[in-house]
Amino acid sequence: MPYLPHTEEDIKEMLARIGAGGMEELWKAIPEKIRLRRPLDLPAGLPEAELVAAEKSLAVQNLDAGKLTCFLGGGTYHHFIPPAIDQITGRSEFYTAYTPYQPEISQGTLQAIFEFQTMICELTGMAVTNASMYDGAEALAEAALMAERIRPKNKNGAIVIARAVNPLYRRTVKTYTAHCGRKVIEIGFGPDGAIDLAALKSAAAGALCVAAQSPNYFGVIEPLQRVPQDRLCAQHVGNDLPELVYYDAVFLHGSSADFPVVHVGFQDLVGPSHDSHGKGRHKSPTDRFLRQKGFHLVLALMEAVLLRHPDVLE
Structure with a gap:
């Protein structure tokens, strides 16, 4: 952001406006034992021109993924992005999929989300996104x-999560469930990086749901097709690899390699994996699922979750 200096007069005026006698009063709510009683370990200030030059000298030491073979990412891997995408994402209606609170000034965002959801329904044969x-x-x-x-x-069953699921995802689930008494069990992985199937089959019995990621955090395609479907009551489907090319997946999967949106995924959440004609992998939800079984498609513009329940499997 632009450099916005505060003069001594500015600081005095702001302190007077909030009724503070000095800067020290602003920090009094911080417990003494965690207060930092020394200056920050930062160099002295520089004129703007010198600061920009210093930052550029640091920046040229970096190498981007386009110049190297990159195996990093942790879920966000290197892909070729067509130049047109930069132009599209530069438009304000595509900045974010955050639900707009002022539709009178956010019609572009609403239209973009509507068109996207409509296309996903058309691609999958699903009725709800x-x-x-x-x-x-x-x-x-x-x-x-x-x-x-x-x-x-x-309701008393545990949430079972494969340990090869993105660690940030696992932490988020634990944060959501920390104060509601919900037990979270993690299933380990073998030397090949794939989920421990024996442990998964055992833990899945009586579980509230089971979450796995495929490809997992190590890039391994999980052998979930070997898990009895009446045991596998939930899957968290990963992204960033068009695994349908290599693997007879039990789900339809979209990734950022397929669509010009970061981490886009779409799958069904509850119910059989057939399309709207009773074939393939997806089946359009029925009123029974919508009313009684909570048939729902979570479609995130970043990623998605596939959730199944034995109660509604055919």
Whole structure:
């Protein structure tokens, strides 16, 4: 942001406006034991021109993923992005999918979300889509909470999560459930990086839901097709790899390699994996699911969650 200096007169005026006698009064709410009683370890201030030159000298020491073979990312991996995407995302209506509170000035955002959801319905044959999740971590946590609401007979069951799921996702689920008495069990992985199937099958019995990511955090495609479907009551589907090319997946998957949106994914949440004609992988929700079983598609513009329940599997 632009450099906005505060003169001594500015500071005095602001302190007087809030009724503070000095800067020290602003910090008195901070416990003494965590107060920093020394200056920050920062160099002295520089004129703007010198500061910009210093930052540029640091920046040239960096190498971007386009110049190296990159195996980093932790869920956000290197992809070629067509130049047109920069122009599209530069438009204000595409800055964020955050729900607009002032539709009279946010019609562009609303239109973009509507068109996106419509296209996902057309691609998957699903009747319902939702674009209200912030990201995959929140979508996973919300799916776990939804499992509690629509599967009351297992309300005392644990939320079972594969340890190869993105650690930030797992932390988010634990944050959401920390104060509601919900137990979270993590399933380990083997030397090959894939989920421990024996432990998963055991933990899934009586669980509220089971969450796994495929490809997982290590880039391994999980062998979830070997888990009995009546045990696998939830999957968190990862992204950033068009695994349908390599793997007869039990879900339809979209990633940032397929659409010009970061981490876009779409899957069904509760119900059989068939399309609207009874074939393939997706099935359009029926009124029975909508009314009684909470059939719901979480579609995040960042990532998505697939959630299943044995109660509604055919």
